[in-house]
Amino acid sequence: MNFELENSPLYSKVEIAIAADIATAILPCGSQLPSENRLVERFEVSRTTVRKAIENLVARGLVEIRRGKGTFVTEPKLTQELNELSGFVEDMVALGRHPTARLLDKRPLPATKKVAQHLSVTPGTQVYRIQRVRLADGVAMSFDETYLPLDIGEKIVSNDLEAEPIFDLLENKYELPLIEAQYQLEAAKANEHVAHALGIEVGSPIFLIERTSYTEGDRPIDYERLYYRGDLIRFSTRLSRRTRTRT
Numbered sequence: 001m002n003f004e005l006e007n008s009p010l011y012s013k014v015e016i017a018i019a020a021d022i023a024t025a026i027l028p029c030g031s032q033l034p035s036e037n038r039l040v041e042r043f044e045v046s047r048t049t050v051r052k053a054i055e056n057l058v059a060r061g062l063v064e065i066r067r068g069k070g071t072f073v074t075e076p077k078l079t080q081e082l083n084e085l086s087g088f089v090e091d092m093v094a095l096g097r098h099p100t101a102r103l104l105d106k107r108p109l110p111a112t113k114k115v116a117q118h119l120s121v122t123p124g125t126q127v128y129r130i131q132r133v134r135l136a137d138g139v140a141m142s143f144d145e146t147y148l149p150l151d152i153g154e155k156i157v158s159n160d161l162e163a164e165p166i167f168d169l170l171e172n173k174y175e176l177p178l179i180e181a182q183y184q185l186e187a188a189k190a191n192e193h194v195a196h197a198l199g200i201e202v203g204s205p206i207f208l209i210e211r212t213s214y215t216e217g218d219r220p221i222d223y224e225r226l227y228y229r230g231d232l233i234r235f236s237t238r239l240s241r242r243t244r245t246r247t
Contacts, residue, residue: 014053087167097136105131118223128153143197181213205230
């Protein structure tokens with residue numbers, strides 16, 4: 001295809017053509033774009049023009065460059081509501097996705113000061129840590145670190161944690177109802193460990209959620225650090241206006 005310069009720059013026309021291929025699923029989500037050489041040949045433009053078009057598509061969030069691998073069509077972001085206490089499996093099922101998990105590690109270890117504070121134990125007390133990658137339709141969405149009191153953790157890890165959600169085990173098998181949770185959400189960058197687990201570049205944007213769940217008697221039962229891919233998910237909530245006192 002020969003692009004002639006009319007009212008818009010060449011790179012814009014290349015960008016529009018590739019975006020149209022993405023919109024019509026000629027280039028489906030997760031697929032790799034043709035090589036730079038192929039694009040130069042297809043559009044009969046310079047490498048500089050192709051690179052500028054790709055740069056714009058990256059800025060629009062339509063494609064991502066994976067170092068050493070190529071340029072890929074990004075997955076559409078999921079929108080997860082933050083209006084009730086729910087687990088990953090429940091969230092993904094509600095969004096019409098198929099959730100799975102990959103267990104990376106499970107072990108007892110001494111509670112750090114922060115973990116101890118969230119679980120209301122003394123620093124150095126043995127707790128159970130479980131590390132998993134959570135997937136939706138086979139795509140890694142989050143890297144989860146779960147900390148449990150030792151006695152509860154020993155029960156939980158005796159189950160198949162790639163098939164059975166921890167929330168379900170706590171509530172249905174061990175009769176520990178989850179009453180409420182405290183959430184903290186912040187923007188962060190993936191360190192080497194998180195990036196490796198999620199298959200993304202070090203420094204990629206992520207959401208870090210710290211969640212402490214409580215059972216009856218206001219007892220903290222589950223502390224989690226959830227690292228969600230910033231390119232695949234957004235969070236949404238609905239807020240009520242605080243009642244204003246008239247003076």
